[in-house]
Amino acid sequence: MGDLIMKKIVLWFATTVSIVVLLFGYRTSTNATNASAATSAQRPYVGTATAGGTAGSGTAGSSTGKSGTAGSSTGKSGTAGSGTGNAVTAPASPSTSTAANGSTAATSASSPASASTTTTYTGRVASTRWGDVQVAITVTDGKISAVSVPVYPSGNGEDQQINAVALPILVQETVSNQSANIDMVSGATVTSNGYLTSLQSALDQAGL
Amino acid sequence: MTPGVAVDSGPVRREVAHLMGMPISLALRGRHADTTTGRRAWSAFIARLRRVDQVFSTYREDSVISRLGRGELTQAQCPAEVLEVLDLGRAAEEQSGGAFSVWLPDGRGGTRLEPSGVVKGWAIQRASRHLAALDDTDWCVSAGGDMVCHVADPDRPDWRIGVEHPLDPTRVIAVIPVRTGAVATSGTAHRGQHLIDARTGRPATGVASVTVTGPSLTWADIDATAAYVQGAVAAEWLRTRAGRSALVVWPDATTTIIDGRLPSGW
Numbered sequence: 378m379g380d381l382i383m384k385k386i387v388l389w390f391a392t393t394v395s396i397v398v399l400l401f402g403y404r405t406s407t408n409a410t411n412a413s414a415a416t417s418a419q420r421p422y423v424g425t426a427t428a429g430g431t432a433g434s435g436t437a438g439s440s441t442g443k444s445g446t447a448g449s450s451t452g453k454s455g456t457a458g459s460g461t462g463n464a465v466t467a468p469a470s471p472s473t474s475t476a477a478n479g480s481t482a483a484t485s486a487s488s489p490a491s492a493s494t495t496t497t498y499t500g501r502v503a504s505t506r507w508g509d510v511q512v513a514i515t516v517t518d519g520k521i522s523a524v525s526v527p528v529y530p531s532g533n534g535e536d537q538q539i540n541a542v543a544l545p546i547l548v549q550e551t552v553s554n555q556s557a558n559i560d561m562v563s564g565a566t567v568t569s570n571g572y573l574t575s576l577q578s579a580l581d582q583a584g585l
Numbered sequence: 586m587t588p589g590v591a592v593d594s595g596p597v598r599r600e601v602a603h604l605m606g607m608p609i610s611l612a613l614r615g616r617h618a619d620t621t622t623g624r625r626a627w628s629a630f631i632a633r634l635r636r637v638d639q640v641f642s643t644y645r646e647d648s649v650i651s652r653l654g655r656g657e658l659t660q661a662q663c664p665a666e667v668l669e670v671l672d673l674g675r676a677a678e679e680q681s682g683g684a685f686s687v688w689l690p691d692g693r694g695g696t697r698l699e700p701s702g703v704v705k706g707w708a709i710q711r712a713s714r715h716l717a718a719l720d721d722t723d724w725c726v727s728a729g730g731d732m733v734c735h736v737a738d739p740d741r742p743d744w745r746i747g748v749e750h751p752l753d754p755t756r757v758i759a760v761i762p763v764r765t766g767a768v769a770t771s772g773t774a775h776r777g778q779h780l781i782d783a784r785t786g787r788p789a790t791g792v793a794s795v796t797v798t799g800p801s802l803t804w805a806d807i808d809a810t811a812a813y814v815q816g817a818v819a820a821e822w823l824r825t826r827a828g829r830s831a832l833v834v835w836p837d838a839t840t841t842i843i844d845g846r847l848p849s850g851w
Contacts, residue, residue, distance in 0.1 A: 558745060559745045559746065559747035559757060559760060560597070560612055560725060560744045560745050560746065561610065561612060561725050561727050561732055561734075561744065561745075561746050561747070562727070562730065562746070562747045562748075562749055562757065563727070563730050563731065563732060563746050563747070563748050563749065563761075563768045563769065563770040563796055564730040564748070564749025564751075564754060564770050564772065564794070565730060565749070565751065565754075565770060565771065565772030565773055565794060566607065566729040566730055566731070567607065567608060567729045567730050568606055568607060568729070569603045569606055569607060569608055572603075572608040575608075575754065576747065576749060576754065576755065576757070577608065577610055577727065577730070578601075578608070580599075580610075581599050581601050581610050
């Protein structure tokens, strides 16, 4: 029984994320030519989402995107969050700080040296029979850099697992460790002999 | 909402211990970051790993695993946890087409029992329940580069996990924000060519490192190693794994990201 409910939530969730991603891809691609047309064109997607019992889309507000590439995921950087159901993390209660974090991370990861525009769009909270759900997307320079679920149903321990299923990976090929702002280091197994020269050791000593 | 504004989560307190030849690093923040309860949880975590090491170490002549490997014990005589690890090893072998196995060719036509590719992640994941018992406390514990993380308070920021650059271990090549979940990396940057393709008995080539994230370190760790030993088809294989996200770094330092998928069959 529990499995069935979770299955529904997961399916629903994947649908919602896909819809929001689609919606946004459409939004940015039409924005360049006619903002009002884009706004009206957006409505059918919202309607679709609602009909599916979700209503997870939000008001897109002013778009800062510069290209129509949102929603595709192939590159080496800044691709976290696009694609299907690639959900970021999410706390069990209403919060906006997760999305804020995501956008910060995306900004620093994609191009630390140059100015980039990052905006987070948060859909309104939708009530479903499994609980309240809210989806937020972060857009950096016209590309979706993160999808998060600041509010999701918290009924049992499995929610957290689903939540942890997919995490964004931000590749930064030019970043130096000084600017990476990291808490821990994952790498090929460090032995106790090699520990003192490892990045993790530096973090442990810095006590940050 | 204003991007970049994070709630002050207080200081991060850190611990380091050395066990099984590896550094074990802990980062704690929140209520029990600096309490007796927090320190007790860390001690209990370490004590549990010590017990695991006594059973599973292949460096100890008298460990259950060494005796099992020499045929002095049958599987029926082993503790339940040994059977659990062997079961995991069998599942991993099946699912990786034999590239990953806890039975490796010994170079003399036979095999030797080497379960450490399963034991580490499994042991850390199990022992982390001592940390999970700390209320309102965020923790991230890493054993030689493989870790389990948890953020208890929605207002506190993600743990930011840097992925070591396999060709230059003084740099990170990627950052993974994690709230609750595991990150494991397999590579040979620190130990030389020590990851063996069980089908050939030879060191794996074709990949510089593989990092896998998922809900449990048990399988994140297994999958990272299983992908690594498959070399050139690592990314292809990882795409078939439900519920994991992964980063493959190739020998020329180019990367492939595998987006997490929802568990199939749900």
